[in-house]
Every structure is written in C-alpha cells, then in structure tokens.
Amino acid sequence: MKFDLETVLFFSLAVLAVGSAIMMITRRSPISSALFLILNFFTVSGLYLLLKAQFIAIIQVLVYMGAIMVLFLFVIMLLNLHDEGKLKEKYTYRKLTAVLLSIFLFCLLGFTVYFGFEGKFKVMSEKALTMGTAESLGVELFSNYSFPFELASFLLLAAIVGAVVLAKKKFE
Amino acid sequence: MIDINYYLITSALLFSIGVAGVLIRRNAIIIFMCIELMLNAINLTFVAFSSYLGNINGQIFVFIVMTVAAAEAAVGLAIVIALFRNKEYVNIDEINILKW
Numbered sequence: 001m002k003f004d005l006e007t008v009l010f011f012s013l014a015v016l017a018v019g020s021a022i023m024m025i026t027r028r029s030p031i032s033s034a035l036f037l038i039l040n041f042f043t044v045s046g047l048y049l050l051l052k053a054q055f056i057a058i059i060q061v062l063v064y065m066g067a068i069m070v071l072f073l074f075v076i077m078l079l080n081l082h083d084e085g086k087l088k089e090k091y092t093y094r095k096l097t098a099v100l101l102s103i104f105l106f107c108l109l110g111f112t113v114y115f116g117f118e119g120k121f122k123v124m125s126e127k128a129l130t131m132g133t134a135e136s137l138g139v140e141l142f143s144n145y146s147f148p149f150e151l152a153s154f155l156l157l158a159a160i161v162g163a164v165v166l167a168k169k170k171f172e
Numbered sequence: 173m174i175d176i177n178y179y180l181i182t183s184a185l186l187f188s189i190g191v192a193g194v195l196i197r198r199n200a201i202i203i204f205m206c207i208e209l210m211l212n213a214i215n216l217t218f219v220a221f222s223s224y225l226g227n228i229n230g231q232i233f234v235f236i237v238m239t240v241a242a243a244e245a246a247v248g249l250a251i252v253i254a255l256f257r258n259k260e261y262v263n264i265d266e267i268n269i270l271k272w
Contacts, residue, residue: 010174014182021186021209025193030201037205040186044212056215056234061239066184066246068199068208076201077251079256102188121176124224126261132223132231140228141235145243148232152239155249159243166250 010050017043030076038069052124055130186213200255200262204248209230211241 017040037123041064048057130136141149186209193206215234222230252262259267 007174010178014178017182018185018189021189022254024209025189025196025202025206030199033202033205040209041212044186044216047182047216048219050174051179051219053219053223053231053234056219056231059235059238060215063242064208064212069243071245071249072201072205075252079201079253079262081199081201081262095196098192101195102192105191106184106188109187110181113180113184117177117180119175121224123173124223127226128223131226131228136228137235139201140232145232148236152236155239155243159246163246163250166247167253 006050010047013043013046013050017047020159030081031073034069034072034076037072038065041069051132052128055132055134055137176224180217183213183216183220186210186216193253198263198265198266200252200264201249202265204245205254208241208245211237 020040020043021035024033024040027033027036041060043067045057045060048054048060190206190210190213193209194203196205197206215237217239218230218234222234242258255267256262261267
C-alpha cells in the first residue's frame with residue numbers, strides 16, 4: 001500500500017473516529033459524551049469527503065452536528081443531569097457481557113466483510129466524482145425518489161407534532 | 173486508492189461500539205446518542221458502497237436515514253423530558269413500571 005495523502009488522511013480520520021466513539025461511551029458525564037460524539041460526527045464527515053460525497057458531508061455537519069447534537073446538549077443542560085457514577089461497581093458482569101457480545105458482533109461483521117468483499121472493490125467508480133454533488137442528488141431526489149421524499153417530510157411533521165404533545169406541561 | 177474493506181471495517185467498529193454503549197450505559201440520553209452513532213456507522217457503509225459501485229441510491233438512503241434520525245431524536249428527547257418531569261431521573265434501570 002502506498003502512503004499517499006488519501007491513505008494518511010483515511011487512517012488518521014478512522015483512528016480519530018473510533019477513538020472518539022470509545023471515549024464517548026466511557027465518559028461518565030453526559031456533556032463530555034455529547035462533545036465526543038460531535039467530534040466523531042466531524043471525523044465521519046471527513047470520511048464522506050474522502051468518499052467524494054460532498055453534499056452528504058455538508059449535510060452531516062449541518063444536520064447532525066448543528067441540529068441534532070445541539071438538541072441533545074440543550075436537553076442535557078436543561079435536565080441538569082449529574083454524572084453516572086454512584087452505581088459504578090454494581091454492574092461489572094453486565095458490562096463484561098456487553099463488551100464480549102459487542103466484540104463477538106464485530107468479529108461477525110468483520111468476517112462477513114473480509115470473506116464477502118475482499119479484493120472485489122479496489123478502486124472507486126469514475127461516476128463517484130460527479131455523483132456526490134447537490135445537483136445530481138437533487139435530480140435523483142426530486143425525480144425517482146419524490147414519493148419517499150414526501151414521506152420523509154410527513155415523518156418530520158409527525159415527529160414535530162409528537163414532540164410537542166409529549167413535552168406539553170400537562171400530560172394525561 | 174483505498175480498498176472498500178477499510179471503510180467497511182471502520183463502520184463495523186463504530187457500530188459495535190454503539191452496541192456496546194447501548195448495553196453498558198444506563199442514562200437514557202446517552203443511549204440515544206449511541207443509537208445515533210450506530211445510524212452514523214450505517215450511513216458510512218451506505219456512502220462507501222455508493223461511491224465504489226457508482227450508484228447514487230446509497231446517498232439517497234443516507235438522506236432518509238438522517239431524516240429518521242432527526243425525527244427519532246426529537247421524539248426521544250421529548251419522551252426523556254416527560255419522564256424527567258414525572259420521575260426526576262433518566263436512568264433506565266430505575267424506570268421499570270412496564271416490567272411486570
């Protein structure tokens with residue numbers, strides 16, 4: 001493997017993404033978990049840029065980091081949650097089982113990837129260079145996928161109504 | 173050019189870390205964040221296949237997944253707020269009124 005710029009960028013972004021994900025699930029304070037998740041989203045957006053999906057990368061920064069994570073941080077600060085520390089020692093078996101199960105899941109996924117796709121997709125398709133722009137995504141989204149697009153807008157409307165109803169003062 | 177396997181393995185690692193987080197943590201908000209992490213890992217797989225196969229459908233799927241993630245975050249955080257108003261805590265092992 002050549003050590004060109006793309007390889008170096010990929011490995012640093014991947015290591016940063018995995019590291020921030022691990023930091024996110026191990027921090028006790030919810031605020032630092034949320035900040036590490038934002039870092040993770042940022043690195044994944046860098047990976048999207050490496051995959052020539054510019055528009056998805058921008059949407060990731062705008063929607064995930066700008067909207068969803070601000071919502072999370074807002075709720076954490078609103079509820080004034082304290083650290084999750086006081087019952088720390090009671091759940092070691094549960095934590096051990098959880099870690100073993102997720103390692104098993106990763107082995108399963110890794111075997112599938114290794115035996116399924118080894119050497120099949122070595123280079124990116126030439127179409128990928130022009131595919132990730134807002135123009136081509138918009139053409140596809142408003143022609144072939146207009147019905148799922150409308151359904152997604154309806155889903156968002158339902159989510160807004162549901163959130164308002166659920167968070168009302170008097171809930172019966 | 174990087175083989176697609178590296179992207180897929182990164183995505184599998186992120187997904188497994190998200191699963192571990194859901195199983196380990198007890199704070200409902202952090203469990204929501206782990207679900208977002210898993211959705212994000214799936215999005216990475218979609219975009220990787222989309223670029224390597226030259227097929228735009230994967231990026232459209234990422235759009236739909238992001239919509240679902242936004243809707244899920246809004247409704248889930250509303251549920252957490254309603255829960256906190258009634259119970260004063262959001263740890264899921266103390267919320268067991270549905271457990272018979």
